[in-house]
Amino acid sequence: MIYLFTFIPEKNLQKIEILSYTWPDVEYKTFKVIRYDYFIWIDSIKNAQNLRPILNAYNKITFKAIDPTDSIYLHFIKGFYVVPYWTDTVKNNLIIDSIKFFHNGNYKAFNYYTPGDTLIIVKFLFTINPNDSFRLEIYYHGITNRAGSSFGGGLDLKQNNIVYTDNEPFGLRRWLPSFDLPYEKPQIVDAKIKTKIGWKTIANGKLIDSIIEGNWITYHYRENYPIAPYLIVFASSNKFTIQTQTWNYNNISMPIYHYLGPNNNSPSLYLPNQLTIFSNKYGIYPFYDEKYAEVQIFEGFFGGAMENQTNTFTIATNYEILSAHELSHHWWGNMVTCATFKDIFINESFATYSEAVYDENNLGYGNYMGQIHGDINRYLNYGDYNKPIYNPGPSLSDVFDGNITYSKGSAVLHALRLLFRAIYNDSALGDNKFFQALKYYGNKRKFSYARVVDFENDIKEFLNSENKDTSIGYFFNQWIFKPGHPQFQFLISKNFNGSTYDLYIKVNQNQPNNWARFKIPKYPIRIKFSDNSQIDTTINIDSLPSQTFYFNFIKEPTTIIPDYPNHYIDQISVALIPENEFIYVKIKDNKLKLSIPRIGNYELKIYNSLGRIVLSKNLQINKNQIEMPLNLPKGIYFIEIKGNLNYKSKIINF
Ligand SMILES: [Zn+2]
The missing domain is CATH 1.10.390.10 (Neutral Protease Domain 2)
Structure with a gap:
């Protein structure tokens, strides 16, 4: 058994930037990440540069080859790095002490290099066969630090009394060598975090044990469910007080932990009810045989909360809706x-x-x-x-x-x-x-x-x-x-025809052309009448620039309220047109019924779906309503009427 490292000088390599100004897509890879076993030993006291050193750390990454594999890459930001996406600068000084490669349990030789201090590229000296498992162990130590105060900053440290990690979107690679894209979810993450005795640590999944050696304590946690890299975290503090609740659901009993900072002793007592409500609506809490925890990051957190798996980090623990939001991510974001x-x-x-x-x-x-x-x-x-x-x-x-x-x-x-x-x-x-x-x-x-x-x-x-x-x-x-939303213009026209009221509602979609024309079936409208009565009804808005709807009432309609009650993102204007200015077209029993409220000469054309004219007619309109046989096969047509009033629409002959 041998292993060896060959260093390729960085200046001979083209700098590879995985972080760029587009969000990485799901890419084809020949391997899958199966498991992380990581260890991190953190000095509880800052050094002279006001930084908290990682005394020692490793990540043992188990992979499985899906297709023949002769190289892999991992994300790891070792040094100075200006982060795209956000005004943030990583000022890490992490030193890789060694990397070991095991194939089917045996040490093997390989080469690696770390282009741009942002990646670890490993080249194997042979091709790994599909379904083989292999393992890389990366041992490192050093300093993590950053200038920005936004989220996703990686491992952070505050005031000598709390250390925590915060990853979304790409912070994991700032403190743990990993395949740090959201779709690459290891099935198991085993975490050992070593700190000064007296510090309490929480990480993803279940606590396995905590072991004291001299002045140090190592907390051992394991997450037994697949987990997106940006959700892999721990927090450790000598100021935490811990309160526990129990959530009971059917035959399940699960602990809820509240890790509270020194200034906040009111935990979110809403959580059991929230767990029950979401379990009823979405299926049982996906991590029910592990735990749920809310951990107050009481120093330097970005000012919100983060849904780390089984382990929400939050600036304050007693915001009901914030708690509900982060908990619900455990279905929507963490499970999926x-x-x-x-x-x-x-x-x-x-x-x-x-x-x-x-x-x-x-x-x-x-x-x-x-x-x-x-x-x-x-x-x-x-x-x-x-x-x-x-x-x-x-x-x-x-x-x-x-x-x-x-x-x-x-x-x-x-x-x-x-x-x-x-x-x-x-x-x-x-x-x-x-x-x-x-x-x-x-x-x-x-x-x-x-x-x-x-x-x-x-x-x-x-x-x-x-x-x-x-x-x-x-x-x-x-x-x-597509961007945007409907900007509807409702033009209302009514007409007393001697015995009843004709009501025409013309809906124009006036939003910019790069937004969609919206289709909304059963779009609600409320119609009020002169006798103060009202009805709620619906219209089927199609993806058309303009549509006209016709109603007939015995009572006089006075007010039209679109989208009542207000359900949709839409901007609406309503205008009453004093005279009926709309052509209305209806097809029934292979007959075309036209309502053209202005007299004059009109040109009628009907096109089939291929755009060919199948009917062309000149009309002399001297009364409002006319009817003519259609005699066309069933199907979709387009009708165009030109004259004193104009009309263009899709029609269906059925
Ligand atoms: Zn969220």
Whole structure:
């Protein structure tokens, strides 16, 4: 058995930048990361440079070859590095002491180099066969530090009384050599954290043991569920006080730990109820045989909370909705992880929507709608309308844009729920099926990752299994992949025809051309009448620049309120047109019925779906309503009327 290192001078290598200004896609690799066994020994006292050294550390990474493998790369930021995505600078000084490579249990020779101080590239001297397992052990020590105060900063240290890690999106590589992309989830992470005695440490998963040697204590934790790299954390402090609660659910009894800082002794007592509510709606808490913990990072944290797996880190522990948000990530983000940070909808839109779901099941539907209205208004008042939810932009502030990926995303999930109500033609049944569909998706992607398009496909698959219409791609396109929202102009015209009132509602979609034309089935409107009565009804808005809807009433309609009650992200203007200015077209029993309210000469053309004229006619209009036989095969046509008034639309002859 031999092993050897060959160092390739860095200046001979092209600098490889994995961090760049686009978010990395899921890439094909010949190997899979199976397991991390890491150890980190931290000096509790800062050194002369005010830094807390890592005295010793290793990560033993077990891989499995999927295809023939002769090299691999890992992320590890050893030195000075200016981080794209955010104004942050890593000033690490981490020294790799040795790397060992084992193949089928035997030491083997290999070469490695560390281009740009951001990667470890390992070249094997032979090709590893598919299904073989192999292991790399990276031993290192040194200093981690950073200048910025944003999130994702890696291993941080404050005031000689707390040390913690914070990773999202790419902070793990700042303190642990790893394959640090969200889709590469090791199945097991075994963590040993060694600190001065008297310090209490918490990490992902279950505590195995804690062992004292002299003045040092080593806490040993193991996470037995797949975990995205950005969720691998620990926190250690000599100031923690620990409170414990128990969550009971069916036959399960699970501990909830509150690690509280010196200035905050009120834990989030809402957690058992929140665990029950989300387990009822989404399926049982995925890590129920381990734990849930809220850990107060009481010094220097970025000012929010982070859903680290089984181990939420938070600036303060007694914010009810913040607790619900981070807990819900354990389904949406941790159990099912965004494949790339372009797919942040998979994480943050779901967690924001879950705040409303918690309110609904805790306090009632009115509180749910209160949250949704808050999300709609936040987006409409403060959002950058030109950012789509999918791939909102190249910087961290784009991906974690509260107005877009959080608020708009949440309102879009509510719109999906409304689509289910329309598809099932029943509110209660639609709601029920919507949550069933979320569960279906959650189970299918459990402990793995998802792109937005995977979510879309799973929703279609669910509807298909229910024998429902699956042609809902437009929904994802208009709300998630494209930016913006509907800017509806409602033009209302009414006409007393001697005995009843004709009401015409023309809906123009006036949003910019790079936004979608929106399709919203069963879009709600309220119509009020002169006798103070009212009805709530719906119209089917299609993806058209303009559409006209016709109603006929005995009573005089006085007011039209679109989107009542306010459910959608839309901006609406309503104008009353004194005279009827709309052409209205209806097809029934192979007859074309036209309502053309202005007299004159008109040109009528009907095109088939290939764009060929199948009917062309000159019309002399001297009364409002005319009717003519159509005599065309069933199908989709386009109708165009030109004259004193103009009209263009898609029609279906059925
Ligand atoms: Zn979140």
